[in-house]
Amino acid sequence: MSARAARAGEFALALGLAALGAFILFETHTIAEATSYSGVGPRLFPYLIGFGLAACGVVLAWQALTGGWRNLPVDDDPAMPDWIAFATISAGIVLQMAIIGIAGFVIASAILFVLIARGYGSRRLLRDTLIALVLSTVVYLLFTKALGLSLPAGLIVF
Amino acid sequence: MDTFGSLLAGFGVALTLKNLMWGFCGVTLGTAIGVLPGVGPALTIALLLPATANLDPTGALIMFAGIYYGAMFGGSTTSILLNTPGESATIVTAMEGNLMAKRGRAGPALATAAIGSFVAGTIATLLLTLVAPLVVELALKFGPAEYFAVMVLAFTTVSAVLGASVARGLASLFIGLAIGLVGLDSQTGQARFTLGIPELLDGIDIVVVAVGLFAVGETLYIATYLNREEDRLETMRGSIWMSRSDWRRSWKPWLRGTTHRPPARSCRF
Numbered sequence: 001m002s003a004r005a006a007r008a009g010e011f012a013l014a015l016g017l018a019a020l021g022a023f024i025l026f027e028t029h030t031i032a033e034a035t036s037y038s039g040v041g042p043r044l045f046p047y048l049i050g051f052g053l054a055a056c057g058v059v060l061a062w063q064a065l066t067g068g069w070r071n072l073p074v075d076d077d078p079a080m081p082d083w084i085a086f087a088t089i090s091a092g093i094v095l096q097m098a099i100i101g102i103a104g105f106v107i108a109s110a111i112l113f114v115l116i117a118r119g120y121g122s123r124r125l126l127r128d129t130l131i132a133l134v135l136s137t138v139v140y141l142l143f144t145k146a147l148g149l150s151l152p153a154g155l156i157v158f
Numbered sequence: 159m160d161t162f163g164s165l166l167a168g169f170g171v172a173l174t175l176k177n178l179m180w181g182f183c184g185v186t187l188g189t190a191i192g193v194l195p196g197v198g199p200a201l202t203i204a205l206l207l208p209a210t211a212n213l214d215p216t217g218a219l220i221m222f223a224g225i226y227y228g229a230m231f232g233g234s235t236t237s238i239l240l241n242t243p244g245e246s247a248t249i250v251t252a253m254e255g256n257l258m259a260k261r262g263r264a265g266p267a268l269a270t271a272a273i274g275s276f277v278a279g280t281i282a283t284l285l286l287t288l289v290a291p292l293v294v295e296l297a298l299k300f301g302p303a304e305y306f307a308v309m310v311l312a313f314t315t316v317s318a319v320l321g322a323s324v325a326r327g328l329a330s331l332f333i334g335l336a337i338g339l340v341g342l343d344s345q346t347g348q349a350r351f352t353l354g355i356p357e358l359l360d361g362i363d364i365v366v367v368a369v370g371l372f373a374v375g376e377t378l379y380i381a382t383y384l385n386r387e388e389d390r391l392e393t394m395r396g397s398i399w400m401s402r403s404d405w406r407r408s409w410k411p412w413l414r415g416t417t418h419r420p421p422a423r424s425c426r427f
Contacts, residue, residue, distance in 0.1 A: 017329055024336060024351070032348050042343040042350060049335045056329035063325065071322035085381040093374060119381050147191070147205050 003068070010064035018057025024050035088119035104154015109136040165287055171216060180217045184224020191225075192232025195373075196365040198245040202229040227279055234271040239264060242373045245365065252372060266404050274408065278415035337362050 028046040063069050092115030100108040113132035114125070122128055143149045171177065187209070191202045206225050210218040233248040238255030251271060258267040286293075316331055317324070340351045341361025352358040 017333075020333075020336070024339075027351055027353075031343075031350050042346050042348040045335075046339055046350060049332055049339060052328070053332045053336060056325055056332060059325045060329065069323065069326065073322070079383050081382045082385060083382070085385060086378060089378055089381050116377065120385060149205075 007064050007068050010069050011061055014057050014060035014064055016057070017060060018054050021050045021052070021054030021057055024053060085119040085121075089116050092116050092119065100152055100154070102154060104156050105151040106133070106136045106140050106156050107154060109139070161288060165284075172220060177217060177220050180213065180221045181224040184221035185228040188225035188228020189232040189235075190228075192229030193235050195233075195236055195242055195369060196245070197229075198233070199226050199229040202226075227275070230279075231272060231275045234275075235268065238267045238271065240373075241376055243368050245368075249368060266401070270404065270408055274412045274415060277412045281413075282415075334367075337367060 028043050031042050092112045096108045096112040110132035114128045117128045143151055188202055203225055210221050233245055234251045237243045237248040237252035238259050241252050241256040243249040243252040255267040340358055343350055
């Protein structure tokens with residue numbers, strides 16, 4: 001990655017931090033203020049943390065603009081990032097979170113497994129699906145039958 | 159001196175073959191369940207409660223103790239080998255132990271964790287039996303000011319291990335604190351940062367943060383940047399036992415761990 005692109009990324013991250021700090025400061029207004037001793041209430045620490053985050057974001061943005069973040073660990077062999085793999089795995093994670101309530105643990109985790117295997121370069125879809133279903137079923141049975149915890153059952157009934 | 163007498167009588171009961179076997183069962187089960195990320199010692203004991211239903215009280219308590227210590231130790235296995243800490247106590251194990259595992263020294267890393275757990279646990283339990291009344295006095299004196307001072311100590315310690323950049327380290331600290339803000343304020347019961355979502359009233363669990371940070375982050379990073387190279391099998395080089403220099407370097411941290419346990423245990427109550 002070129003130095004300019006790296007610094008643009010750092011600047012964007014720093015802006016994101018500052019935006020998070022500003023969001024926290026803004027949201028603190030919606031916390032109902034309780035009458036408390038010496039003015040310390042549920043709003044004190046959100047203000048401190050929001051202010052701290054915004055300050056860190058500003059400092060890091062300034063560092064990014066004046067030559068990049070200081071003291072970054074040196075990467076000996078930076079490879080080109082593979083964004084398709086990143087997108088596949090992220091899709092797997094988000095999909096599992098989205099459908100686990102409806103489709104159940106077994107199906108959602110099987111989809112997660114298949115998409116992660118795909119993200120890591122496996123092209124054998126049938127084998128991956130079979131392994132995924134067996135693995136999630138075993139884990140599901142271990143947690144629900146053997147340990148007595150509860151996982152979302154969804155569409156499959158045991 | 160009756161404390162000593164009772165302690166020796168307790169050893170006499172515990173060191174019979176039958177009770178040692180219950181202890182062995184408990185430790186094995188506890189380690190097996192404690193390895194699962196997110197399942198900590200308390201949950202393990204709760205889950206394995208039915209297993210002790212048919213035992214006599216002494217055997218049952220010995221098995222519970224074995225389960226507890228097994229679960230406390232079991233979390234270190236996934237931390238060292240998979241860089242996935244299961245609970246908050248094993249996060250530092252993940253950071254350091256996984257580096258050792260990557261250099262082929264997973265065996266000594268696991269051995270250090272096991273032996274350190276044994277040494278510190280044994281000595282700490284002995285000391286706790288003898289020192290408990292005194293420590294309870296001290297623990298009862300812990301007031302809000304002392305708890306706040308411990309928190310400030312924790313934050314300054316984090317700053318000391320921040321590494322190269324103070325700004326980035328402080329940003330991480332504040333992000334962590336911001337995640338901790340979500341939920342109900344424990345003093346006044348006001349809901350903070352729940353954005354109208356009722357599930358967030360309980361806050362964001364530490365296990366969720368640990369899995370997201372370590373497991374998900376590591377998976378995404380390796381897939382994006384490091385997947386081009388050939389898979390290298392990190393075999394365990396050298397012996398799986400600890401070398402002499404390992405023993406020499408480890409005994410002081412083991413004893414240091416012993417000194418942390420009794421005060422921490424009393425303060426929990």
